[in-house]
Amino acid sequence: MGGSVVVGLDGTGNSLPAVRWGAEEAAARGLPLHFLHSWISQPLSIPIAQEAANKKRYGAEVLARAEAMAHELHPGIPVTTEQVSENAVDALVDRSRQATLMVLGSRGHGAIAGFLLGSVSLHVLGRTECPVVTVREEEAVAYGRPEVVVSAQEAGTTSEAVLNFAFAAAAAHHATLRAVRAWEPAVFVDLVPTAPPAGAPDAERETGEEKKLTDLLAPWRAEFPDVDVVEQVEPGRVAPVLLRACSQASLLVVGRRMQRTPMLLGPVVFAVLHHSFCPVAVVPRT
Structure with missing residues (x-):
């Protein structure tokens, strides 16, 4: 995973712009793309039962959809996926030590429970050892304005x-x-x-x-x-x-x-x- 573009996925709609951005960045820079999802850190808004098996199954689906989207957008880029049982912040900070770039989605402007107060995004931004790009959910196209x-x-x-x-x-x-x-x-x-x-x-x-x-x-x-x-x-x-x-x-x-x-x-x-x-x-x- 060394030198890859790492995309953190939480399983919500916030992840889709991050997938697009990560795939675009990996293709433009000639880097592998790595998707990471922590099943124990899934947001409470996800409508699934709390059993571990269901959370893991949902996480696998999230990663599979992201991988399929990346290949559709940029066929041929190397893509790997990883589902972890550790805290999302700790996992992302650890992966940042070998990554070239990390991409996270955010909820956009407005709600007090939005991006800035999200503990995962805030702590990842403050602790990573590589650059982190935050992409709002309304950002549909990567590098649409040159x-x-x-x-x-x-x-x-x-x-x-x-x-x-x-x-x-x-x-x-x-x-x-x-x-x-x-x-x-x-x-x-x-x-x-x-x-x-x-x-x-x-x-x-x-x-x-x-x-x-x-x-x-x-x-x-x-x-x-x-x-x-x-x-x-x-x-x-x-x-x-x-x-x-x-x-x-x-x-x-x-x-x-x-x-x-x-x-x-x-x-x-x-x-x-x-x-x-x-x-x-x-x-x-x-």
């Missing part, structure tokens, strides 16, 4: 994993890459926003941020010369700037800190996961 948006706030080596994933995704899908950098972001101290720092006039500050972005992207442009790159520097807080930039995108790529406590995910990641209308890739930063 643009990948990436947050380019971090400098130096902390940005490498995020930019590498974004450039590789754009290259695999022949998409434009839009690198977005927000300036004068709010600074939070004890969750209270403070005023932006005083200093150079706005024009000078924006010019400086533009240079930072250009310098940050230079080595990645050289490594991925066929990727068309758009640089976007915009005043404002990071999350609103990213959400505006990705309104017509196929994918938004953001980074997260490893071993973040007590919150598994930072406020920017929470905001884009909750409000973005396109799939979001959350990439662990080393």
Whole structure:
């Protein structure tokens, strides 16, 4: 299963967009596709009896349907399936150590019991060692709009994993890459926003941020010369700037800190996961 695209299936309608996305990603990148289902973590909304045998039988059907769909969408891609008796979070986090990418479905916007408060998705996103793409149930077509948006706030080596994933995704899908950098972001101290720092006039500050972005992207442009790159520097807080930039995108790529406590995910990641209308890739930063 090393280097595969792992798709976590919960057996609900949320799984279907994840199957499509996983199959598309595996085909585009030339990777094997692996479906995983935990029969002991099936949602309570699934209308089946609680006996273990019935849960396992239902799980086998879920995996068989996913495999059939993947082969129908992309004949010839290697597909494996796995039903486990361990907790879904633990199983997915364990498989992430060898995976190239993980794909999870979500319930979309709205209900308080939806994606952001789903314990499986939240804990997987906060603990995996590979990038995780979350796909809302209303996302019917993978990469329907040929643009990948990436947050380019971090400098130096902390940005490498995020930019590498974004450039590789754009290259695999022949998409434009839009690198977005927000300036004068709010600074939070004890969750209270403070005023932006005083200093150079706005024009000078924006010019400086533009240079930072250009310098940050230079080595990645050289490594991925066929990727068309758009640089976007915009005043404002990071999350609103990213959400505006990705309104017509196929994918938004953001980074997260490893071993973040007590919150598994930072406020920017929470905001884009909750409000973005396109799939979001959350990439662990080393």
